[in-house]
Amino acid sequence: MAATRQKNKDARIPAHPDVRTISLQQVLEALVDPVRRHIVSALYASHEDLACGTIDLPVSKSTATHHFHVLREAGLIRQYYVGTSRMNALRRDEIDEAFPGLLRALVARPEGPSAGDA
Amino acid sequence: MAATRQKNKDARIPAHPDVRTISLQQVLEALVDPVRRHIVSALYASHEDLACGTIDLPVSKSTATHHFHVLREAGLIRQYYVGTSRMNALRRDEIDEAFPGLLRALVARPEGPSAGDA
Numbered sequence: 001m002a003a004t005r006q007k008n009k010d011a012r013i014p015a016h017p018d019v020r021t022i023s024l025q026q027v028l029e030a031l032v033d034p035v036r037r038h039i040v041s042a043l044y045a046s047h048e049d050l051a052c053g054t055i056d057l058p059v060s061k062s063t064a065t066h067h068f069h070v071l072r073e074a075g076l077i078r079q080y081y082v083g084t085s086r087m088n089a090l091r092r093d094e095i096d097e098a099f100p101g102l103l104r105a106l107v108a109r110p111e112g113p114s115a116g117d118a
Numbered sequence: 119m120a121a122t123r124q125k126n127k128d129a130r131i132p133a134h135p136d137v138r139t140i141s142l143q144q145v146l147e148a149l150v151d152p153v154r155r156h157i158v159s160a161l162y163a164s165h166e167d168l169a170c171g172t173i174d175l176p177v178s179k180s181t182a183t184h185h186f187h188v189l190r191e192a193g194l195i196r197q198y199y200v201g202t203s204r205m206n207a208l209r210r211d212e213i214d215e216a217f218p219g220l221l222r223a224l225v226a227r228p229e230g231p232s233a234g235d236a
Contacts, residue, residue, distance in 0.1 A: 024224070025152055032150040034143055101223035106142070 013079050013086075014072075019094040022075040027099060030074035031106055035059055036067045040076055041107040043090035051085040128199050137193040137212040145217060148192035149224055153177055154185045158194055159225040161208035169203040 031037050035057055042055045057064050068088060071077045075098075078089045095103055149155050153175055160173045175182050186206065189195045193216075196207040213221055 025150075028146065028150045028155075028224070032143075032146045099223065101219045105217065105219035105223040106146070 010081050012081055016072060016078055017075050019075040019091060019098045022098065024099060024102075026074050027076065027095075027102065030070050030076055033067065033070075035064075036071055037107060039067060039071060039088070040090065040103070043077065043088060044092070044103060044107045049087045049089040051082075051087055053085070055088075130199055131197050131204075132190075134190060134196055135193045137209060137216045140193040140216065142217060142220075144192050145194065145213075145220065148188050148194055151185065151188075153182075154189055155225060157185060157189060157206070158208065158221070161195065161206060162210070162221060162225045167205045167207040169200075169205055171203070173206075 031040065038057065039055055043050055052064065052068060057067075059067070068077065068079065068086075071088075072079055076091060076095060078091055080087050080089070090103075092103065149158065156175065157173055161168055170182065170186060175185075177185070186195065186197065186204075189206075190197055194209060194213060196209055198205050198207070208221075210221065
């Protein structure tokens, strides 16, 4: 926890919300977007933190930055810098505690017939 | 199945989609709306089919009709008439098979701090 707080002291990243203050509505509004769900799925599958640039997204860099911002505000990811790389960590344990089964249901599965065609 | 088909022959209700053709994206777009999530939660909790008018909603009748329509199109509910009452059945088994854990994660739990205050 001390280490986590230290990460947040980086002035380039604003404070992260307490997941316990986040509503299901906020989480769903973040995850209804397919690009944001793709980011969370990539973090869920990788089991390690990923730099923004390493997640392949079909959007411009500024749009991607916006999506990461929304995910951070919704309590889904924690961001920190390593040098000049902005890293993303899925807040898996906190989300699982606040919204049991949600990550498993929404990001740990194939997307269904439409996405399967892609 | 025969009984289900018979219900759908009612010309007042269009055909229902096969849940296996529905994507997670469609389901999430339906359930991101709090009124629609409330309808599904009510059906999930009641364990029986409910007439449209028996689910208390903070919207006009025409808006409610729209929300039921979106849920039907997303494969979440099945509608049929009993006399002049339009009944709604949660397609629980089909959804559970296509999207394991989704209903439990999204509608079988408290909504979190924001909704808790309401």
